[in-house]
Amino acid sequence: MTAYGLLIDYEYCTGCQSCEITCKEEHDYPVGKWGIRVLDDGPWEIEPKRFNWNKIPVPTDLCDLCTDRTSTGREPMCVHHCLANVITYGKVEDLAKKLPEKGKQVLFVPQFKPYEAKGPFVHDPSKGLRKAAHLEVQENTAAERMAAHRGDARVEEY
Numbered sequence: 001m002t003a004y005g006l007l008i009d010y011e012y013c014t015g016c017q018s019c020e021i022t023c024k025e026e027h028d029y030p031v032g033k034w035g036i037r038v039l040d041d042g043p044w045e046i047e048p049k050r051f052n053w054n055k056i057p058v059p060t061d062l063c064d065l066c067t068d069r070t071s072t073g074r075e076p077m078c079v080h081h082c083l084a085n086v087i088t089y090g091k092v093e094d095l096a097k098k099l100p101e102k103g104k105q106v107l108f109v110p111q112f113k114p115y116e117a118k119g120p121f122v123h124d125p126s127k128g129l130r131k132a133a134h135l136e137v138q139e140n141t142a143a144e145r146m147a148a149h150r151g152d153a154r155v156e157e158y
């Protein structure tokens with residue numbers, strides 16, 4: 001089983017919260033439930049005139065890595081709509097290799113097993129989409145729990 005995750009370069013996160021909103025819209029989460037939250041740490045003074053102030057996007061326990069999208073070769077919504085392009089979706093082993101390249105990055109591996117969308121995401125100009133080069137769809141055993149959280153009947157689709 002290949003694990004997938006999100007690599008987030010929070011150095012350049014603007015705190016715009018577009019990821020929060022698009023995730024919520026995509027999953028139809030009700031008021032008070034989120035798939036990702038942008039945490040705000042600061043400002044607090046490290047030393048005179050030097051401050052710590054980071055916006056850190058953190059996927060919650062409701063993040064399913066957008067299985068409905070990745071199972072058809074599309075990127076997760078937060079990746080697609082991040083205005084600063086700081087979120088990368090992919091295999092954990094590939095994302096981990098990027099960690100040493102710079103500081104202020106975090107790698108998240110959500111608890112849900114996603115459908116697998118393999119290969120790099122390539123741009124399809126005819127449709128204006130970025131799609132995975134190759135798909136390998138498998139059962140997502142977390143679907144029932146996700147549907148229960150959403151309070152809808154989407155579990156019947158799986």
Ligand code: SF4
Pocket residue numbers: 022023024026035036059060062063064065066076077078079
């Ligand atoms: S991958 Fe999908 S479910 Fe997870 S935080 Fe991003 S938009 Fe939400």
Ligand code: SF4
Pocket residue numbers: 012013014015016017018019020038055057081082083084085086087
């Ligand atoms: S959409 Fe991107 S830049 Fe905006 S808060 Fe989320 S991670 Fe940060």
